Amino acid sequence: MDIYRPASWSEALEVKRGAPESVPLAGGTDLMVDLNFGRARPQALLDLTRLAELAGWDRDNGRVRIGAGVTFTTLIAELAPELPGLAIASRTVGSPQIRNRATLGGNLGTASPAGDALPPLLAAGAEVEVASAARSRRIPLEDFFIAPKVTALEGGELIAAIVVPVADGPQQYSKIGTRNAMVIATVSFALALHPGRRRVGTGIGSAAPRPLRATEAEDFIGGVLAEHDLWSSGAPIPEPASARFGELVAAAAQPIDDVRGTVAYRRHALAVLARRTLAWAWSDYRSAA
Ligand SMILES: Cc1cc2nc3c(=O)[nH]c(=O)nc-3n(C[C@H](O)[C@H](O)[C@H](O)COP(=O)(O)OP(=O)(O)OC[C@H]3O[C@@H](n4cnc5c(N)ncnc54)[C@H](O)[C@@H]3O)c2cc1C
Structure with a gap:
């Protein structure tokens, strides 16, 4: 197996152009597991771990641009004020050791519907900045995931960064698993x-072949908040509206039965999580008003 170890982002893009079959390696917390279990045998690895260009984040014009190589530990330590939903989700990832290695770009690259960073990034309206030696482009996150382990990356492209609007209101994330x-x-x-x-x-997350938004539910609850002018009054959201929001979120999912849960359980749990996160976020909004 060939191992490429570029020292700069431009060198990495040149390597990828010349060896499009090379598989990027970031924290290795997904890729090395696949190698160790014999599920992947790439012809070549493209080690991105030395690239300073991927390891930082900056804030510009109401947005945070997070380098693909930023770890969950850094997201928690440095970006909770700007991106609270992503920080909450990051705290649920693996263990301290995993969070020290695992990167945001790797979470996107794996394209698992269960990736914890993906739902809060969707809710926040994130875009993915991808680049090849020839060009750079931005893809709305909801168009980035095609199927499990399949992304919109084209040959020769790498994930450069994730661009996320700074939170303009409360954000929440909740996850159900067999333990915490x-x-x-x-x-x-x-x-x-x-x-x-x-x-x-x-x-x-974890309820369709790819992470997705519940757009009908978004429109419905946005309509309720506008119709009753709740954004201005900060009055409680009527219970039937919150229940309907939960139903619409559950209806947007396309879950399957598997070892972790059944279709019926997943839909039920999603409706509960939707109502619960709405109540938490609305309570935060009211107390800040
Ligand atoms: C014990 C354990 C617990 C875990 N717990 C969680 C959890 O709770 N929640 C969760 O979401 N995940 C979890 N994971 C999975 C994993 O840690 C995350 O998906 C992590 O974000 C992967 O990042 P990485 O940097 O390690 O990626 P890598 O393993 O290096 O790469 C993952 C994939 O992304 C590709 N890739 C990486 N960087 C780029 C780039 N710049 N451009 C294009 N492609 C790229 C790689 O080629 C590979 O296909 C866990 C893993 C382990 C081993």
């Missing part, structure tokens, strides 16, 4: 309130 640590989510849900745009964002 070191589990893949049976189902997960993220919610972001966008008071400035009078919108509610959502992200569903």
Whole structure:
């Protein structure tokens, strides 16, 4: 197996152009597991761990640009004020050792519907910045995931960064698993309130072939908040509206029966998580008003 160890981002893109079959290696917490279990035998590895360009984040014009190589530990330590939903989700990832190695870019690259970073990024309206030696482009996150382990990356492209609007309101994330640590989510849900745009964002995890938004539920609850002018009054959300929101989130999912849960359980749990995260976020919004 060939191992490429570029020292700069431009060198990495040149290597990828010349050896498109090379598989990027970031923290290795997914890829090395696949290698160790014989599930992957790449012809070549492209080690991205030395690239300073991927390891940092910056804030510009109301957005945070997070390098693909930023770890969950860094997201928790440095970005909780800007991206609270992503920070909450990051705290649920693996263990301290995993969070020290595992990167945001790797979570996207694996493209598992259970990736914990993905629902809060969807709810926040994130974009993925991808680059090849020839060009750079941005893809809305919801268009980035095609199927389990399949992304919109084209030959020669790497993930450079994830660009996320700074939170303009409360954000929440909740995940159900068989215990609190070191589990893949049976189902997960993220919610972001966008008071400035009078919108509610959502992200569903582990309940479809790819992470997705519950757009009908977003429109419904956004309509309720506008119709009753709740954004201004901060009055409680009527219980029937919150229940309907939960139903619409559950209806948006396309779950399967597997070892972690059944279709019926996943739909039920999603409705509960949707109502619960809405109540938490609305309570935060009311107390900040
Ligand atoms: C014990 C354990 C517990 C875990 N718990 C969780 C959990 O709770 N929640 C969760 O979401 N995940 C969990 N994971 C999975 C894993 O840690 C995450 O998916 C992590 O974000 C992967 O990041 P990485 O940097 O280690 O990626 P790697 O393993 O290096 O790469 C993962 C994939 O992304 C590709 N890739 C990496 N960087 C790029 C790039 N810049 N451009 C293009 N492709 C790229 C790689 O080629 C590979 O296909 C766990 C893993 C282990 C081993």
